[in-house]
Amino acid sequence: EPEVTQTPSHQVTQMGQEVILRCVPISNHLYFYWYRQILGQKVEFLVSFYNNEISEKSEIFDDQFSVERPDGSNFTLKIRSTKLEDSAMYFCASRRTGSSGANVLTFGAGSRLTVL
């Protein structure tokens, strides 16, 4: 079964450092998403991406965050200057296109970010 692959599985960084989280979506999927889950809390939407641009972003997704799809395969989330409160599990998800909304988001296993 096709999978969404995320790397690294765990990253520890110092406050103020830049972090890049990588995702390889399922190959025929064209909608991409990042979510985050702070320990013990709900899964929160960060950003959606389609046709090489951001289609929607949440209040959490401020200027410190950026996404790109540099090579048609990877989908990356960059945090420019990490803060303690950025410590969370970050999930990438993808889905097929289609006129119906029936397509399911397939999630990766997540990247745990710890900011010290």
Added chain:
Amino acid sequence: AQSVAQPEDQVNVAEGNPLTVKCTYSVSGNPYLFWYVQYPNRGLQFLLKYITGDNLVKGSYGFEAEFNKSQTSFHLKKPSALVSDSALYFCAVRDGGSGNTGKLIFGQGTTLQVKP
């Protein structure tokens, strides 16, 4: 704005007994509803969805859910719980209106504990 409420932080049930995990939602258009399960240190796995049609939908691992439009609910059920069902369960909603990005909004999650 879309929202999902899971009123119970934890549900405890004995193995072999039926289980219900509750979910209510709010969305402006037609709701697309989903259940996901998260095992420890793992990503979100899709269980089932309601888009249209039969109010009772069946999914993976013997789970089912019933869409109730008047009560704006989408409770997850299983006739006979297994210890291996113990996990964190998330209900999610998407506004099925055209032009949306397909993002899901998640509830806060319910921990299901099945005791032998």
